[in-house]
Ligand SMILES: Nc1ncnc2c1ncn2[C@@H]1O[C@H](COP(=O)(O)OP(=O)(O)O)[C@@H](O)[C@H]1O
């Protein structure tokens with residue numbers, strides 16, 4: 001039987017084992033894309049499999065299901081989950097053990113492919129990422145945008161983030177990585193531009209500890225401070241941190257804390273340096289070449 005024909009009953013089995021909340025149902029499309037990606041991955045590797053035991057790479061499917069359960073808050077079933085001690089890790093472990101018990105199925109860790117897009121505030125990261133999304137169909141995740149959306153949640157955590165952004169400070173990785181992982185899982189895709197993260201050594205070290213993420217390279221946009229400041233002051237997106245006082249603090253944080261991250265990856269030969277002090281089309285003409293094999 002082909003792997004794709006196995007898929008629907010498998011999804012039903014997984015969803016039956018852990019009753020889906022209304023919010024979980026909203027994740028079904030993402031789950032289905034993971035499943036499709038998993039089947040494609042399995043088909044690509046089928047020549048190495050034995051006829052008696054067909055191995056299906058279900059890591060992405062499992063990750064999608066874990067996301068379904070782990071991020072279903074704030075529904076009533078999610079609060080029942082938290083009262084019974086369910087955590088993202090415990091859900092993932094359940095998915096893993098169920099899959100391992102299914103005949104002909106084997107657990108495989110998911111792989112997400114990532115390019116970090118770094119550069120000073122106003123260097124043009126968001127502008128270039130939008131062009132890459134259009135041409136290459138990659139997913140653009142701006143850590144700053146995710147944090148700003150989180151502020152709107154009005155939670156205690158959200159208020160802490162709001163205060164840190166207003167001061168140009170770097171939010172702890174536990175918050176930012178949680179938001180990034182959630183967005184990655186929900187997207188149902190596997191190739192990501194992570195824009196504006198990691199911003200310091202703590203962010204970088206924590207992200208590198210995450211399983212199943214392959215950091216392909218770092219795209220660094222280089223632009224003089226004077227030019228970046230001028231750009232930010234005419235950006236006009238209503239951002240609370242786009243004022244001269246906070247911009248100067250952000251530049252200092254960038255030099256003191258973010259440049260060491262860039263230099264770390266430079267030492268590993270992973271940084272592509274692009275001069276972004278040119279018109280956006282000229283910057284893109286150089287940038288796009290780096291993605292032909294991504
Ligand atoms: N190459 C460029 N030349 C001139 N202006 C640019 C260029 N790239 C971006 N901008 C503008 O500068 C501002 C900051 O760009 P943005 O992409 O938001 O930067 P970042 O994401 O690095 O903070 C935006 O208003 C954008 O339209």
Ligand SMILES: O=c1ccn([C@@H]2O[C@H](COP(=O)(O)OP(=O)(O)O)[C@@H](O)[C@H]2O)c(=O)[nH]1
Nearest residue numbers: 121122143144164165168169170171196197
């Ligand atoms: O991984 C991140 C990304 C952003 N920020 C915060 O969000 C602000 C805005 O970041 P963004 O990347 O959106 O804007 P940029 O500084 O590139 O203009 C930063 O100054 C930080 O306070 C953060 O703490 N961690």
